[in-house]
Amino acid sequence: MKSREVIKNLRTSIFTVPTDAPEADGTFSWNKTTMVLVELEAANQMGIGYTYGDESVATLIHGTLRTLVEGHDALATTQIWSSMRRQVRNIGRPGIASMAISAIDTALWDLKAKLLGVPLVVLLGKTRERIPIYGSGGFTSYSVDRLQKQLAEWARQGIRMVKMKIGSRPEDDAARVRAAREAIGKDVQLFVDANGAYSRQQALAMAESFTAYDVRWFEEPVSSDDLDGLRFVRERVPAGMEVAAGEYGYDEYYFRNMLSAGAVDVLQADATRCEGVSGFLQASVLAESFHTPFSAHTSPSIHCHPCCAAIECRHIEYFHDHARIEQMFFDGAAVPVHGDLVPDLSRPGMGLEFKKKDAQKYAA
Numbered sequence: 001m002k003s004r005e006v007i008k009n010l011r012t013s014i015f016t017v018p019t020d021a022p023e024a025d026g027t028f029s030w031n032k033t034t035m036v037l038v039e040l041e042a043a044n045q046m047g048i049g050y051t052y053g054d055e056s057v058a059t060l061i062h063g064t065l066r067t068l069v070e071g072h073d074a075l076a077t078t079q080i081w082s083s084m085r086r087q088v089r090n091i092g093r094p095g096i097a098s099m100a101i102s103a104i105d106t107a108l109w110d111l112k113a114k115l116l117g118v119p120l121v122v123l124l125g126k127t128r129e130r131i132p133i134y135g136s137g138g139f140t141s142y143s144v145d146r147l148q149k150q151l152a153e154w155a156r157q158g159i160r161m162v163k164m165k166i167g168s169r170p171e172d173d174a175a176r177v178r179a180a181r182e183a184i185g186k187d188v189q190l191f192v193d194a195n196g197a198y199s200r201q202q203a204l205a206m207a208e209s210f211t212a213y214d215v216r217w218f219e220e221p222v223s224s225d226d227l228d229g230l231r232f233v234r235e236r237v238p239a240g241m242e243v244a245a246g247e248y249g250y251d252e253y254y255f256r257n258m259l260s261a262g263a264v265d266v267l268q269a270d271a272t273r274c275e276g277v278s279g280f281l282q283a284s285v286l287a288e289s290f291h292t293p294f295s296a297h298t299s300p301s302i303h304c305h306p307c308c309a310a311i312e313c314r315h316i317e318y319f320h321d322h323a324r325i326e327q328m329f330f331d332g333a334a335v336p337v338h339g340d341l342v343p344d345l346s347r348p349g350m351g352l353e354f355k356k357k358d359a360q361k362y363a364a
Helices: 056-068 077-087 093-116 120-124 144-156 170-184 200-213 227-234 252-260 276-289 300-307 320-329 356-362
Strands: 009-024 029-042 045-052 131-137 161-165 189-193 215-219 242-245 266-269 294-296 315-319
Touching: 009 056, 009 320, 009 356, 029 056, 029 093, 029 320, 045 093, 056 077, 056 093, 077 093, 077 276, 093 120, 093 276, 120 276, 120 300, 131 144, 131 189, 131 300, 131 320, 144 161, 144 170, 161 170, 161 215, 170 189, 170 200, 200 215, 200 227, 227 242, 227 252, 252 266, 252 276, 266 276, 276 294, 276 300, 294 300, 300 315, 300 320, 315 320, 320 356
Parallel strands: 131 161, 131 315, 161 189, 189 215, 215 242, 242 266, 266 294, 294 315
Antiparallel strands: 009 029, 029 045
16 A cells, blocks of 8 residues: 555435334434445545434535545544544534544544555454443333333343333333343343433432342433433442443543543443544543443444454443444444454454445435
């Protein structure tokens, strides 16, 4: 490879995929998922990155960020990442701008690894061979029967942790959690996610009721914007139950504030939101510096390689919607092996190849 390979083309595509059933959590409901895909080309190699969000992410990429990428050195990932962060200062970095940067930054890292002919985890510096996952779904819109079937199937596949949504109807939550425990047996860990649906005192009462079913993880018992509330709940939940949050973090300041507040037992981050692989690894170092466990939120095929490079990373959320879309759209999408994801070291970059023909019918 030449010492400098120029990025010749940045392409964005928008795909909207209907869910396979109505879905809801404690504060929101949806029936489709939109992916914004970025492809970067240099020296006959194609880097892939994506985020899940509104179509406006693609507009921002083309109108504001594209000129910072095309014509620049494909190996200069940090330089381009920094220039994009500066460019969105007056637009407002958290939110859509960070998601746009995320898709581009991930594509940059994928492209760089492909140009160098190595898997991304090797480029980043491998710290482990595999990373555990937890199956994630169990939407509040599901019937009890569908909830049990989904969680039980993950347990049958050897996935050792599963997560369900709660909070839409608090009066039903304890019974649904009991049904989940009955479906998965006693040896699989059970997680719950309220998506900020409860008040502080309500969350504590629910936590007490969940102890009968050995719930180990309570995600966003109150709003993740309420750091005092998260700390209040974290300090009072039963022993053995961890409070987690962080999926809505868009930059390092959000994660630092959450950690400084003592708001969580486990910090979550999402490379499709927190400014890509670069921002995700930055969040992992922050968590390590606060002696706080770290976990990846959704998008398993993007997180597989970075999580096997991060020094402190506990697991990846194997989210039903994203895992389904990744299998539809990409050859080489991450597939669990006995409850773990294992980077494919025979393929460069993230190991993904876009199945354009298969995805085309979902194009916006």
